[in-house]
Amino acid sequence: MGVIVPLVSVSAFWALIGFGGPWLVPKGVNRGIIQTMIVLTAVCCWMFWILVYLHQLNPLIGPQISVKTIRWMAEKWGNAPGVDTHYSTTSSP
Amino acid sequence: MGSLYRSEEMRFCQIIVERDAAFSAVAELGKLGSVQFKDLNPDVNSFQRMFVRDIRRFDELERKLRFLEGQINKDSIAIGGKCDDGDYTVLPTAELNQLEQTLTDLERDVKNMNDSDTMLRRNYEELQEWESVLVKTDEFFAGGLDDAAQEELYIQEDPDAQREKNPVEYVVGVIKRDRMMAFERVLWRACHHTAYVRSSDIEQSFVNATTGEKDQRAVFIIFYKGDRLKTIIDKVCDGFKAKVFKNCPQTSKDRQAAAADVRARNQDMQTVLGQTREHRFRVLQAAANNYNLWLKQVRLHKTVYHNLNLFTYDGIGRFFVAECWVPLADVDNVRDALERGVEKTGSSVKPVLNLLETNETPPTYNRTNKFTQVFQGIVDSYGIASYLELNPAPYTIITFPFLFSCMFGDLGHGILMALSGLWLVVREKALIARNIKDEIFTMFFGGRYIILLMGLFSIHAGILYNDVFAKSFNIFGTSWVNPYNYTEFTHWFENQEAQKKEDILIELNPDTAYRHDMGPYPFGVDPVWNLAENKLNFLNSMKMKLSVILGISQMTFGVLLSFQNYKFRNSKIDILTVFIPQIVFMSCIFIYLCLEIIMKWLFFWVRPGYVFGQYYPGSNCAPSLLIGLINMFMFKGRDAGFIDMSQKGPPGQPGKTHDACYLVQWYPGQGYVEAILVLIAVTCIPIMLFGKPIHFLLEQKKKKKEAAERISVRANVLSEEGEVVINGADHKGDHGDHQGGDHGGGDHHGENFGDVMVHQAIHSIEYVLGCVSHTASYLRLWALSLAHAQLSEVLWDMVFEKGFQMSDNRYIGSIAVYVIFFFFAGLTFSILVLMEGLSAFLHALRLHWVEFQSKFYQGLGYPFQPYSFKSALTLAENTSTSSSS
Numbered sequence: 001m002g003v004i005v006p007l008v009s010v011s012a013f014w015a016l017i018g019f020g021g022p023w024l025v026p027k028g029v030n031r032g033i034i035q036t037m038i039v040l041t042a043v044c045c046w047m048f049w050i051l052v053y054l055h056q057l058n059p060l061i062g063p064q065i066s067v068k069t070i071r072w073m074a075e076k077w078g079n080a081p082g083v084d085t086h087y088s089t090t091s092s093p
Numbered sequence: 094m095g096s097l098y099r100s101e102e103m104r105f106c107q108i109i110v111e112r113d114a115a116f117s118a119v120a121e122l123g124k125l126g127s128v129q130f131k132d133l134n135p136d137v138n139s140f141q142r143m144f145v146r147d148i149r150r151f152d153e154l155e156r157k158l159r160f161l162e163g164q165i166n167k168d169s170i171a172i173g174g175k176c177d178d179g180d181y182t183v184l185p186t187a188e189l190n191q192l193e194q195t196l197t198d199l200e201r202d203v204k205n206m207n208d209s210d211t212m213l214r215r216n217y218e219e220l221q222e223w224e225s226v227l228v229k230t231d232e233f234f235a236g237g238l239d240d241a242a243q244e245e246l247y248i249q250e251d252p253d254a255q256r257e258k259n260p261v262e263y264v265v266g267v268i269k270r271d272r273m274m275a276f277e278r279v280l281w282r283a284c285h286h287t288a289y290v291r292s293s294d295i296e297q298s299f300v301n302a303t304t305g306e307k308d309q310r311a312v313f314i315i316f317y318k319g320d321r322l323k324t325i326i327d328k329v330c331d332g333f334k335a336k337v338f339k340n341c342p343q344t345s346k347d348r349q350a351a352a353a354d355v356r357a358r359n360q361d362m363q364t365v366l367g368q369t370r371e372h373r374f375r376v377l378q379a380a381a382n383n384y385n386l387w388l389k390q391v392r393l394h395k396t397v398y399h400n401l402n403l404f405t406y407d408g409i410g411r412f413f414v415a416e417c418w419v420p421l422a423d424v425d426n427v428r429d430a431l432e433r434g435v436e437k438t439g440s441s442v443k444p445v446l447n448l449l450e451t452n453e454t455p456p457t458y459n460r461t462n463k464f465t466q467v468f469q470g471i472v473d474s475y476g477i478a479s480y481l482e483l484n485p486a487p488y489t490i491i492t493f494p495f496l497f498s499c500m501f502g503d504l505g506h507g508i509l510m511a512l513s514g515l516w517l518v519v520r521e522k523a524l525i526a527r528n529i530k531d532e533i534f535t536m537f538f539g540g541r542y543i544i545l546l547m548g549l550f551s552i553h554a555g556i557l558y559n560d561v562f563a564k565s566f567n568i569f570g571t572s573w574v575n576p577y578n579y580t581e582f583t584h585w586f587e588n589q590e591a592q593k594k595e596d597i598l599i600e601l602n603p604d605t606a607y608r609h610d611m612g613p614y615p616f617g618v619d620p621v622w623n624l625a626e627n628k629l630n631f632l633n634s635m636k637m638k639l640s641v642i643l644g645i646s647q648m649t650f651g652v653l654l655s656f657q658n659y660k661f662r663n664s665k666i667d668i669l670t671v672f673i674p675q676i677v678f679m680s681c682i683f684i685y686l687c688l689e690i691i692m693k694w695l696f697f698w699v700r701p702g703y704v705f706g707q708y709y710p711g712s713n714c715a716p717s718l719l720i721g722l723i724n725m726f727m728f729k730g731r732d733a734g735f736i737d738m739s740q741k742g743p744p745g746q747p748g749k750t751h752d753a754c755y756l757v758q759w760y761p762g763q764g765y766v767e768a769i770l771v772l773i774a775v776t777c778i779p780i781m782l783f784g785k786p787i788h789f790l791l792e793q794k795k796k797k798k799e800a801a802e803r804i805s806v807r808a809n810v811l812s813e814e815g816e817v818v819i820n821g822a823d824h825k826g827d828h829g830d831h832q833g834g835d836h837g838g839g840d841h842h843g844e845n846f847g848d849v850m851v852h853q854a855i856h857s858i859e860y861v862l863g864c865v866s867h868t869a870s871y872l873r874l875w876a877l878s879l880a881h882a883q884l885s886e887v888l889w890d891m892v893f894e895k896g897f898q899m900s901d902n903r904y905i906g907s908i909a910v911y912v913i914f915f916f917f918a919g920l921t922f923s924i925l926v927l928m929e930g931l932s933a934f935l936h937a938l939r940l941h942w943v944e945f946q947s948k949f950y951q952g953l954g955y956p957f958q959p960y961s962f963k964s965a966l967t968l969a970e971n972t973s974t975s976s977s978s
Contacts, residue, residue, distance in 0.1 A: 006615035033097055033465065033487050040491035045553060048499070049616065051642055052557050054691065055635045056572075056613035058698035059603045060712045063573065063625030066596035067585045073621075074575035074582075080605060084578040 018042030097487045102421040103455035109445040114435040115413045119397050120183045121434030126961025127423040131416045133405040142402040151395040157196045165381045172381045176389050177966040184390050206373045217362045222267045225295045226338050227352040229312035230265050263316045268335035270309040276333045283325050289316040396965040455480050458957035464542050475942045476952025483658050494546040500877035500933040504555030505562040506926050511548025517541035557617045563889040565623035573621040576605035604699045636875035638690050644871025645683045651948030670784025674777035681774040705760040707734040714754035725767045732757045781857035786850045867944040873936050881929050893917040
């Protein structure tokens, strides 16, 4: 999906809520509070998301998985480009 | 001024009303609920206050009502309605007198009815005993005696029949059945075997009128000869509390007639008893229908008189004066209410509402609705905000559930919590109407909005942590793929077989297995980590960094809020010597740390390359931020760059990698930058410590100089003395006094230099040390979410998964899963949702109270407690239930 697409879409979503939401609040006694709530929600949720996203952007360690599960992953989730999916015809000594 | 942003402005007012109109005026104010009266008679004993007699009268009425309530409850009649039904009209005097009369009459009637009931019952009991006695005596005499007994009598009679003219006498009576045996034995011994006792049990059980207990009784008849025996028998009967019936007719016919007569009387008695009871029931029923109305009126009147006692009056006693606190926004409403009240009494004199100046600190008032009330309550539990201080509550509405969700993050548990909160909120009105008194339920019900918000945020956190009852979703497609050729698999599986080992574990290299072009999992943690053995290594690192960054953000936000407070008070010195050093200190060290974290995330991966112009060999050289921070403070000399260009290194690399290359400077000039930052931070500390006290000293010197300039000496010819005169003595606007105090006496808000210095020292040290310790304290966000995830996993692995592994047969297996699910669900709800929820709630609370609020909150105010009928009725209700339960 690329790095940019989720980054832009989720940030745009929360930006819409955070900057656009306060304008939509009807006039009344509670206007200030509801505006504060909307902005804070947008900020907190976006921050939470982007910190999790950035941490996984350039992972320094990989998952330690049993060989059986990796074989299952190959079947279900796909292989990296360039993986040879043929079993060898001769068994190694 | 926003509704919750700051507490409301208050005004100190004086109310003057005419004496006759006072009651009505206070009643109207009670309905409004915006006025807090000040006690103008604090030295007066409560027994000497003006309206003591009225209060006593209402106490008496309340006592009568309580008595009636007891009687109503004893008859299990339901009292309909509630005391507080929202209608606060106060009855006028005439109807109140009528109410008093009604209550007095009711009390008297009910008491009389109770007494007559008791008397009737006692009579009824006696009649019943008498009837049984008559019947049994008949049985005794009409062939009820067996032959042996008859023989005894005849033996007794025959030899002495001529000599003694005394006939055989008998005594009948009633005694408790369980005393019968002992009674017979004592009688036998006492009368030297010459008395003859026969007894017969009464089938019907009696109810003792005085104690209300049931007991079984028996009729006895004693035959004896001689007066001496009579006295003995009388004494024994007395001792055993047996009731002796003296007028038992001799002949059978008489007895039967008497028995019939008694039976008729019994019937009448029963009818009378029934009717009395019915009448009493009806009276109590009518009383029960009006009970709550009366109680409300009595209580309302009592509170009005209590408040009237706080008034003071002028010399003649015609005008009542009160002083009170009123929110600025409500002053007009209070004026209208006063006029309404006075109009009701038809008085011609209009009430007066004056605004006064005072030096007292006003109370703090925050206008809340049912949603914001609980969050304001959370803030107030720690301390009521000082007057006109910034209120943390509007921010707490969102940040509290957010921090909770960081610690609780599980989609499944979040859904459970959100649903229960939703149920409580949607069924709000019905639940309030049920007026449930259970404490634990009221606690949960009061927090329904918090529970709903916490649940919703936990759903969001659960999606981000990708944790649903310890499993993960794969919605968007994972970014980790298999990098190995299939021939390798064959090797590995053969190896495993040959060596009979457990599963071989392989750590995937991000270089080959991670789809860098695809980018990370778009929303949340990648599902591959749920399968990984080293999941915790990854998640710990992520959650720790998350906690630190969130914590530093919240603390910075707190410091910025303190700026708002200083701006509001126009306190330049605070802004310059407190706020700016605080922000600079925080940024130099902690915001710099956050930036380092983000830089490391963005620029350092496993592939070698050039980062910031320096050659980066790979992930073994990824900079260690924690040790880097420590080295920053220790000014430790570090190598510039990851590799040493002067030596030969492995092929493809321009030089040899330094040892401990994760501790080098990882951007050019880092050493200088960090040194400058530390120096700036350290210089902030003395500014924080000494800034305000020095300013205070300078202000004092300035005042002394000004005062000294205004003093001149004059000679007083008459008294032949010198006088010191202070000119321009009306410099009241200038920090208060013009006394030109010396060291200790300078009245700057009643403090002296020592106080200011100590206060500032405490504040600065708290801030500096707090920055470090509070940042570490935020790591509890990581710790609790780790504990929650592990508990969740244990529950799945050890409880639910066993159900699937139970048997190969699918039918037995499904039954096993069905049963085990019960335990899984029970443990999930009780431990993971309730217990963990409570724990995370507590920790989020602590984070708000200590880490967030210590940056700006003073909390030294006292709450505004207006006189309102609603709160007075609730208070009376609570005191009465607590004293009766």
